[in-house]
Amino acid sequence: MASVLSVALPGTPADRLSALFDAHHDRLYRLARRLTPNTDDALDLVQETFLKAARSPTSVPVGLTSEEAWLVRVLINIRRDQWRQTAVRKRHDKEMRPSAIVDNDQEAVLMARATVWRALDMLTPRRRAVVVMHELEGLTISAIASLLGISAITVRWHLSMGRRDLTRVLRPQIGESHENR
């Protein structure tokens, strides 16, 4: 028998937001943390995303997949505005200069991680999101395209350019002089 999944719409906007929060908070935090330099920025980004939904709950589409896509796009747009304002790319140029000498292995590991994470700051938030979703979340090209509302061609383009930029900056960590495709 064919079945149709019905979507239960909570009564008040507060109920709707509450349900939205429970369904998507963890996923949004994971993405936010991978798009930002630190935990505080990630928490702020998630909060700002849900507040946007709270201010206009009727603009959030119904259905788990559509809700997730809407929230992810809003989150990336907010991050893009922050990224532009803080001119991360300029800061990045200074921060990516060779680091100070470290005096133990643990510190070296932490610094290496920080260097890699800072390198991501040079990517635009949308490109960074594409790289993160593909390389860390394991999403397919078509899944990313659907989530972000862009074509698979554009996703591939962002992925290719993102890898190229990261390879250029992280050559010492990669340990090879040519680019990784």
Add this chain to the structure above:
Amino acid sequence: MKTVRDILRDADPLSHEPHRFEQERERLRQAVVVAASEATPPASPWIRTPIALFVTVALIVAGMAAVGSQIWSQGGATLEAAIRFEVRLAEDHPTAGLREVRKVGSDRVIYLHEEIIVSNGDIAQSRLVQGDGPSRFGISVEFNAAGIEKMRKATASHVGRPVAILIDGDVVMAPVLRSPITTSAVISGDFTRAEAERIIDGMGIR
């Protein structure tokens, strides 16, 4: 040799940070729910009457039609294109009002003018051309009448200075103008065949 994926996984903060968001979740949840309660007023009674509702819908449809016709008249190619193509004037030295950008794949920095000279809607045709090596390719872009006129006007007084070709916001090329550009431009060739074809397809016009 490590891959980009390997080093990103090694550095992923989610794999080695404490999950602070679990402690923050309830506070944040409360803030969101309160904001939702305060932000959304109940629907106005007048909009519930059939006539008022009809008038409202009619106004919205008329507004959409007016705005839509203006947008569509500017050229459907821009709306449908998956790859955003732009040409802008640029400078080698910073000046007030210019945006600093780095050319993709190099350390060269240029300074972009705000105004877009031509974009997808100004392209008549784009095609694959042989690039700098046996397996490298470029893209030849031919402009339509409006594009030719815009390029001629913008580049005539810019000879000796750079012009930037952007794809999806990235400067992929910034040649110094030796003469005004009019009918076409070639995005020269550091693309693989697949990359170049993807860009051409994404420009929406072939």
